[in-house]
Amino acid sequence: MEGGTNSKHPNEISQTQKAQPSEKTAGTEKPNAANGPLTGLKVLDIATVYAAPFATALLGDYGADVIKIELPGKGDPVRGFHPFKDNESLAWAAISRNKRAITLNLKKEKGQHLFYQLLKNQDLLFENFRPGTLDQWGVTVQKMREVNPRLIIIRVSGYGQTGPYRTKAGFGTPATAFSGYTYISGYPDKPPLSPPISLVDYVTGLFAVIGALSALYHRDAKGGAGQEIDVSLFESMFRLLEVAVATYDQTNHITERLGNDNTSAVPVGTFQTRDGKWMVLTTSTDRTFYRLADVMGRSDMKTDPRYATNIERVKRRTEVHAIVQEWFKAHDAGEIQEIFDKNGIPVSPIYNMADIFQDPQYKARGALVEVDHPVLGKIKLPNVIPKFSQTPGTVRKTGASIGEHNFEIFTELGLSLEDINELKEEGVI
């Protein structure tokens, strides 16, 4: 149970350093520390771009102390991502919230030495190098375990730590195509459509957090040991495609892309209103459809065997959708929203960012949070989700500048100002 006490670096152990990553002590020494369920948990993030950093940002939202390690001089590529304002990447500001940032070169011996020192005190390590890269530098799981047996290591990669494609360059777009997701997205008369956001990175980040928390629970609530978690981009996306697998296996049916006609229930889709707005409508259950039929003045459809059940409506998708479209064309969006809300039929206008910033539901839920930014003044970010009744998370700061916390963290490790300057000159930090 005692993590990090069998360290082999006696010459470097400082008095300020606690050898035990103890979440039980729930230390809240930092002035802006959170009160989330993970307060006191220590997380090291040596990953780049999106999936793993999104995972550590989520843990940070809930109070974990996340230290982000970047390559000296270069930093995380996200710092170079569009768009910029006043030379500040807005993407970086968002993804790196609540993290402390230090620089450290893991390819250098001194860098590794500091890394292991830091590692003693950690609960979780997130990495997303191409499988084999860390081993090549001599940073192996075995060495990390020697330093900290209780460590939970989350390894994120494009194709996983095993299998024939493990060393392929794992970027989001190809991994998404490999997962089967791209093939079924878009219109039949156009090429398959890649998602407009780094969807696979986000979904992988969520699975990485699920793995990390499961392992943490196993370790701390059940007296289990530390372990490794292997999360890949393609599998995370594929995990959401389960219907397609069982369907192909049992019926040899390959799910194709169908534009907006790819739903399991009918009517479901995008319809244009009299005032030219696009709205989405969903009737997933027969009961919802009956309410829609009443609203459209087509109560006859409730008892007509051609329309009364979802199975039959799916067979007549085009016909049913034409009936709905005709009704939408005769009404304005605001009117439709009001009537449908009153009757319990799910409908929504399709929002862009300007709509979102003005919406009363977003406002009432505090879905946007304003955070101080050293250069930009204030910046709005999505708030923490999900919401907890007892231990809500918080956004305490936006993305740190490169090496912003070098001094703070390396002095915590017992280094002097002189040591730190020397390491900087050598390019170790």
Next chain:
Amino acid sequence: MSQNNKKLPLSGIRVVELGNLIAGPFCTKILAEFGAEVIKIELPKVGDPLRNWRILHNGTSLWWYVQSRNKKCLTLDVRTPEGLEVIKKLLKESDVLVENFRPGTIAKWGLTPEVLEALNPNLIVSHISGYGQNGPYSDRPGFGSIGEAMGGLRYITGYPDRPPVRVGISIGDSVAALYSVIGILLALYYRDVKDGGGQEIDVALYEAVFSLMEGMIPEYDKKGVIRERTGSSFPGIVPTNTYQTKDGKYLVLAANSDNIFQRLLKVMGREDLVGDERFLTNENRVKNQDFIESMIEAWVQERTLDECLKVLNDHAIPAGRIYNAEDIIHDPHYRARDMIVEMENEALGTVKVPGIVPKLSRTPGELKWLGPKIGEHNLEVLKAIGLSEEQINQMKERGVI
């Protein structure tokens, strides 16, 4: 398949699912894969509508079998006084309740936050809904596509000259489910490691989608930019796109980091452009996107997909084919990673289903069985909370279970 001695991180945790369709059930399925005992409650005779969705086999959807794997199925009409007593009894001995009804619905049935708290102060309750438990839209019915539209994803999906398009799967529901799992694990950790007691978790579909909107919030906030639909290309990250090959297939290519793009130039035989200022940084590539896109298009058009992939993979340039279900089931990498698992099922015989994500080295998840028949575990579950066989039969006659 079943290895009962395997260590599972959530073994001993009992979860009650009061939910339909995707968001709630997908959440509890992940918990079940990692060892939780999940008891799914369905309305007697009717059941979860998912049983009839998409492609059916002998009257039950194939989706059902995967969505409900590892769960125990109990029929119970919670709206009857007798049913309410039974679920209270069950919740007294449970750790987690997951529900995805419209806000206020389970309270109307008698399961108010106060009642639940008095019943079991250690209970963790995850509410999944379209718009969240409060705010002006909270009592609207909220489904996945609505969350996708309101969360901002629909608007940017598709082509500028066409209506916004749905993505291929129920992404809003799936992402909300993952957040619910995360919320439950956080709350379990707080309860059991920090002695914090139970609490409520409020997951809104639209917020789950909204959380994926990257830099779009600060982009609009600071620059007034509204992101629009741009097909398969990534706005501001160049080059990332889909290209058609000589043999009519599609190649996805993401050569959007500085070093990788230099390698791509060499692969395409454009040594003359290596080191050219215009392509060295993403910022400059964004300015020259049209030139870059047409250069890649021309190169890809002259080669088959296999030719493209061979040379791109050899030079570690991220690229791939676009897989469909058939490609996936036959792929050696999926096989090697146990991502396609064969299971036995009474109704289906041998059936392939997706494996478990993520992979934990000491406490991997486990697949025990596929979606059960309606009410399959009535006897087992109700007996375990102290009901006699006679009581159970009476409830069945009255339509409570």
